[in-house]
Amino acid sequence: MINRNTTDGRLYARKFRIWGLFLLLGLAVFFILHIALGQVVLSPREVVLALLNNHDETYHRQIVWELRLPRTLIALAAGAMLGLAGAILQSVTRNPLAEPGLLGVSAGSVLMLVLYMTYLGGSASLSLQVPLFGLAGGILTVSAIYLLGWSRRGDALQFTVIGLLISAFLSACTSLVLLRHSEAIGSILLWTVGSLNGRVWLHWNIIWPWFLIMVPIGLMSAGAANALQLGDGVARGIGVPVRLSRAGLLLIAALLTAGAVSIVGAIGFIGLIGPHIARRIVGQDARRLFPFSALVTAWLLVGSDILSQGLSIPLFDGGRPASLPVGAVTAFMGAPFFIYLARRQMK
Template sequence: MTVLQDRKGFVLLLLCTGLLLAFAASLVFGQTPITMEQAAQSFLSYNDDSTEHIVVRSDRLPRAVIASVTGASLAVAGALMQALTRNPLASPSIFGINQGAIFTVVIGVVFFSASSLLSLMGLAFAGAAVAAVIVYFLGSIGRDGLTPVKIVLAGAAISALFQSYTQGILVLDEAGLQDVLFWLAGSVSGRTLEMLLPLLPFIITALAASLLIGRAVNLLVTGDDIAKGMGQHVAALKAFMGVLIVFLAGSSVAVIGAVGFIGLVIPHIARFFAGNDYRWLLPYAALLGAVLLTAADVVARLLIMPQEVPIGVMTAIIGGPFFVFIARKGVSSV
């Protein structure tokens, strides 16, 4: 057991190193060439006459921080979703979070002329939360309470409903499409730390709480009857996990838009290293999600310079084939 824990701890250390490397790459790679020395000097002795220092502090640092935080949040939310629904293909979008966020943003832009990023962020978070609450409520109706099948069906129905409403509104007002294109594709370009700060306390609290319930989640995935027999308050734990998912995924969507596949792909990669022990799987997922989204942002800005590929497109390129692989393999354990 000690050897196994030492190995897992070593992999965790490697993931931390990988995150540091991805973060450093995010600071130096881009349309404006910047050396590691210049990036370091922008923090140690900032010079507002230096173009490189301004680029690092005003653009690349916020992008790296936001990509790391939201990547970790989406990955942990996905791991909790798969445990909650006992469905290996589950991800935050199954709660209708992405679609609910986009729908409220479209409503705000088209009917209320909302334009500021902060107001759009508020609308996105509210829509994500409302969609998740509706799905959880519908999935809990009935004699058996919340079941994997019911919540999957409820999530699919609500997602399709919000998506059809969104498309209908955009067809009536094509001009609004340009204003919400960012939310449809997902991106960290143009994001600032001021946009993340209002949500950061919620994200940090939700991440910390998620890491602390690993043992309880281990018991939950063995089955409701066994968990109840061991004295666990199953309904309360499921509700708490739902709240954590809303805060983690809802906050991420509010900041960077609809970025898919992180919540689906990362938990499976984490499971490959950590097994099904959520005490290790959740921190692995957080680090892997941060590394993947930060690295995806670096590739997105280099691929077709001087323009950028939306980061949501990059994650889809990575996650799409992985989704097909999981579906064909028929993974059943979470």
């Protein structure tokens, strides 16, 4: 008799290969489309020629290389980091509703960024100090949640509730800072919503080292995540240091989230949707779930930014039009998705 788990594993492995190829092809299409759209619409052929540095397309080459390519690369990197962080948090807490925004990591990073730009004279246009402050906020937040949630052998539910409470408290603190400094609300508010507007090579040069370091580390943590999904007792029985593994995974998720938030702001729900779609396709095994979550979420963020560029709103400084922040688009998608998941969990 064929073992059901073995059969399911082979099925998920086959789906991983097929859907992985499909996602890579889809990302290639979205990559070209994302670069092509803007105030000056380019054809796919013009985009490809510009990317290849065709000398007959000097104007198009300047648009693509100086303005649009860094934004597209940042969307791919930030999406992958947030998707992987969400998958790690869901595995560690064994809670399908967990994601960086709900567990306070994003709120902690944003609060530190707002404090830095408001009280220390930091620039919203970014320097090396900005992501460092965002990173510090994420690490401090996840450290506080871990100490409060598991210092007395608390369970995953307790950890999630504490994360929600801390996230709400940090968001309230951010709102108070914005109210006291209303003159700076235009430049700061985009960090609280999440936006890819105005992202250039400076931002890419900050995010890519974190991406190259933290994403492989996150993918290599799949074995520990699989053990924790079995439960603390089973994990200890097979020789896994539960508390150390959980702390390490939480730190990896915090670093991934803080790295992305420090560049694109608190883009909500994207780290919830991507891992759930990935889990439906490739199953619970973190060895497949983690890379697939990164791919799906990168695909979703690029697609959401394509949609956001078709919608414009007046900015606070003078009312000039600008594309809708991508965080608003993901919130419109994520809120109904979250309600659906919550109702499903209640049933």
